[in-house]
Amino acid sequence: MTSTSDQQLLQEFRNPIMKEAAFTMLVKKYQERIYWLIRRMVVSHEDTNDVVQNTFIRVWNGLEKFREDSQLYTWIYRIATNECLSFLEQQKRKSLASLSEKNQERAEQVKADPHFDAQKLEWKLELAIQQLPERQRMVFILRYYQEMPYEQMSKLLETSEGALKASYHHAAKKIEQYILNH
Amino acid sequence: MEKKETIQDELREVAPSLLHQQQSTFQVPTGYFEQFPHKLIAAANKEEKNSPTIFFRSPRWTVFAAAAVTISILFFSLYYFRNPLNEEASAVDQWAKQEISKLSEEHVSDYIDNTNAFLQTDTAEKIESNDLAVLIQDIPHAEIKRLLNDLPATEMP
Numbered sequence: 150m151t152s153t154s155d156q157q158l159l160q161e162f163r164n165p166i167m168k169e170a171a172f173t174m175l176v177k178k179y180q181e182r183i184y185w186l187i188r189r190m191v192v193s194h195e196d197t198n199d200v201v202q203n204t205f206i207r208v209w210n211g212l213e214k215f216r217e218d219s220q221l222y223t224w225i226y227r228i229a230t231n232e233c234l235s236f237l238e239q240q241k242r243k244s245l246a247s248l249s250e251k252n253q254e255r256a257e258q259v260k261a262d263p264h265f266d267a268q269k270l271e272w273k274l275e276l277a278i279q280q281l282p283e284r285q286r287m288v289f290i291l292r293y294y295q296e297m298p299y300e301q302m303s304k305l306l307e308t309s310e311g312a313l314k315a316s317y318h319h320a321a322k323k324i325e326q327y328i329l330n331h
Numbered sequence: 332m333e334k335k336e337t338i339q340d341e342l343r344e345v346a347p348s349l350l351h352q353q354q355s356t357f358q359v360p361t362g363y364f365e366q367f368p369h370k371l372i373a374a375a376n377k378e379e380k381n382s383p384t385i386f387f388r389s390p391r392w393t394v395f396a397a398a399a400v401t402i403s404i405l406f407f408s409l410y411y412f413r414n415p416l417n418e419e420a421s422a423v424d425q426w427a428k429q430e431i432s433k434l435s436e437e438h439v440s441d442y443i444d445n446t447n448a449f450l451q452t453d454t455a456e457k458i459e460s461n462d463l464a465v466l467i468q469d470i471p472h473a474e475i476k477r478l479l480n481d482l483p484a485t486e487m488p
Contacts, residue, residue, distance in 0.1 A: 176368040177368055181364060274356075
């Protein structure tokens with residue numbers, strides 16, 4: 150069902166008269182999922198907004214030449230994950246902070262949220278996620294919050310399903326341990 | 332999306348305390364998702380208008396041509412650095428020095444004297460005159476006359 154409507158959107162986008170309307174529909178369809186994936190990765194709303202905007206601008210620029218070798222959904226997610234990981238990489242290069250320092254910085258950003266409540270399990274969970282390495286964090290968010298099948302995740306991150314499953318299980322255990330200790 | 336039960340079953344096995352905790356925590360500014368598509372379209376159109384360079388960009392073949400020229404220059408530079416042009420000349424020079432060193436001073440002196448004597452003979456003068464006649468045959472007489480007038484009297488033949 151999703152692929153059929155993506156197909157329609159793609160056809161409409163290639164029609165100059167319907168291009169903007171089709172793109173607006175496409176953004177409305179994917180924006181929240183992409184936003185929450187990136188928001189949990191980078192924490193700040195402003196940074197998330199920049200990364201999401203860059204993602205969709207790249208979609209806009211590349212959609213006409215999209216060859217449909219993969220599903221549109223997978224292609225958009227791949228752009229989003231690449232943009233997100235590049236953004237985090239740039240941040241690391243700018244600050245020269247170590248991985249644990251950077252994770253700590255993001256945990257502080259979580260605590261600075263006006264709605265933060267250290268007693269609530271969901272906030273402990275957000276803090277625990279920030280302790281994970283970037284790619285493992287990405288795998289955990291895609292599976293736990295976005296309920297993405299391993300098969301799809303494998304196409305997206307170009308990693309075997311077995312490796313992704315192991316990474317997710319390891320991440321879940323680490324997070325559980327963090328929550329039990331805090 | 333995968334069935335929720337599958338994901339929950341997996342969690343139950345791996346990390347049961349994480350079951351059913353997927354509530355949202357972070358807040359998004361009011362109206363953000365309603366406005367985002369319109370702001371994005373405006374940004375995309377603006378970016379398209381600000382990048383007309385796409386029509387003026389060099390075609391791909393010019394990039395390959397530039398790369399080929401650069402590689403050729405590097406290759407030849409490296410070749411001549413390893414095999415300099417004057418290597419052959421310096422080898423000849425070396426050989427000549429060796430051969431001359433084998434000759435006695437007397438032989439060398441005789442050779443120089445004989446060469447000077449030859450240049451002063453009539454034969455040498457004739458050859459020179461013949462060559463000169465061939466060289467100047469296409470020069471108009473007026474030009475030759477002007478040249479002779481311009482020469483100082485001491486250099487007159």
